[in-house]
Amino acid sequence: MGLGDIRYEHVIAATEEFRRLGRDTFLRTYGFGRARSYELVLDGRRYDSKALAGVAHGYATGHFLRAADFSGGAATVARCLRELGFVVETGEPSSNSAALLARLRNLKVSRGPGNPAPSRHQPLSLLWAISRAADERPRLTPWPTFRDEVGPLLVEFGLPNAKATSEYPFWHLQGSGLWEVRGVPSELAEKMPNARTFAELEPEAGFTAEAADLLRDPVTRLDAIATICETYLEDIDxxxxxxxxxxxxYTAAGGLLTATGEESGGAATDEYERVTGPAPRREATRSVIVRDEALARRVKELEDNRCQICGTALRHLNRPYSQAAHVRGLGSPHHGPDELQNLLCLCPNCHVLFDGLEIYVDSDGLVRGTRDDRDPRPLRRAPGHPVDEAHIAYHRTLCTLTVRKPDVG
Incomplete structure (x- = not known):
């Protein structure tokens, strides 16, 4: 079964599903990342060509291809789609993303008379808006919601002695070219309306449609967060x-469990605080990501169940034991692909350190500690085990956000 099984009508069916689900859900459902090169263009819309071909193959044969199933690469997919009569162009998301990041670095922020540091009102508001984009919430937010949610952020993380004026970023972020305000009549839009006018009109504001579309890409979204923090919020926890x-x-690379400090009631104890009964239980319902266990077994076989970072080979119950670790996490907000190029074979200790952003792989392939507390050592890579450098770079960028800045290459 190959791409030759695909026909025109199968691709059309895949585009219809793409539109129905939306890009992010479509890509996550079928295990693909955003296209970095070729995009199919149809009726003014752009589609990720590799993902589209994989789903079209499913419509043709019943077997839906995943990212790891393509041996010929994106160029082969593009050629197949063109032969079927479709227009496939070299996408330029990187240039559009670069323009977005440039605008974020050059916000028109004010500076107080007694403080040369740039105001944090706009950067903090943008981070809040990006979190909404990551949660796939509505692009535009009503003024009361913005005021009630952003206002406390300005008080807590704004510059000392700065006024927490939510209306300022709500309105002036339009100067970035990434933000729009709707619901203010043109006769009142020549200058910023006051808070009373906002309360009466209840306008909406948020990222422009173009900026919101770019921020749906997890890589662009992470770069945007890093740009804002490094440019305006360097000294904030x-x-x-x-x-x-x-x-x-964004404080972890994977699905680490974190302590919440909450207690739901413990087991019964006697006067000496000794447990007198079984540990309590509670009902819980949760949604979990379904991983490709065949891929996990494959990476362990390629690396002979030996940790790629420390070289440890463990045994448990008289059998080899290792863990398949995703470089870019599968779940929200990272939405990494479940593919061999995104997997490492690690021991439990290194897996926890890697997901917890305590260690990272630098641009030379050396594993380093984010707190400079360990000697660098090369990441072992067995023949036949490709690792996508884009995923490694994504993990490095995560490390810049919460710990000492690593060598990002």
Whole structure:
């Protein structure tokens, strides 16, 4: 079964599903990342060519191809789609993303008379808006919601002695070219309306449609967060900031469980505080990501169940034991692909350190500690085990957000 099984009508069926689900859901459902090169263009819309071909193959044969199933690469997919009569262009998301990041670096922020540091009102508001984009919430937010949610952020993380005026970023972020305000009549839009006018009109504001579309890409979104933090919020506690802005998912690379400090009631104890009964239980319902276990077994076989970082080969119950670790996490907000190029074979200790952003792989392939507390050592890679450098770079960028800045190459 190959791409030759695909016909025109199968591709059309895949585009219809793409539009129905939306790009992010479509890509996650079928295990693909965003296209970095070729895009199919149809009726003014752009589609990720590789993902589209994989789903079209499913419509043709019943077997849906995943990213790891394509041996010929994106160029082969593009040629197949063109032969079927479709227009396939070299996408330029990188240039559009670069323009977005440039605008973020050059916000028109004010500076107080007694403080040369740039105001944090706009950067903090943008982080809050990015968290909404990551949660796939509505692009535009009503003024009361913006005021009630952003206002406390400005008080907590704004410059000392700065006024927490939510209406300022709500309105003036339009100067960035990434933001729009709707619901203010043109006769009142020549200058910023006051808070009373906002309360009467209840306008909406948020990213422009173009900026919001770019920020749906997890890589662009991470780059945007890093750009804002490094340009305007260098001295802020990132852990606390991300927790308050809804970006706590960026404090780890994977699905680490974190302590909440909450107690739901313990087991019964006697007067000496000795447990007198079984540990309590509670009902819980959760949604989990379905991983490709065949891929996990494959990476372990390629690396002979030996940790690629420390070289440890463990045994458990008289059998080899290792863990398949995703470089870019599968879940929200990272939405990494479940593919061999995104997997490492690690021991449990290194897996926890890697997901917890305590270690990273630098641009030379050396594993380093983010707190400079370990000697660098090369990441082992067995023949036949490709690792996508884009995923490694994504993990490095995560490390810049919450710990000492690593060599990002």
């Amino acid at each position: 990132r852990q606390a900031l991300f927790a308050r802005t809804g970006l706590s998912g």
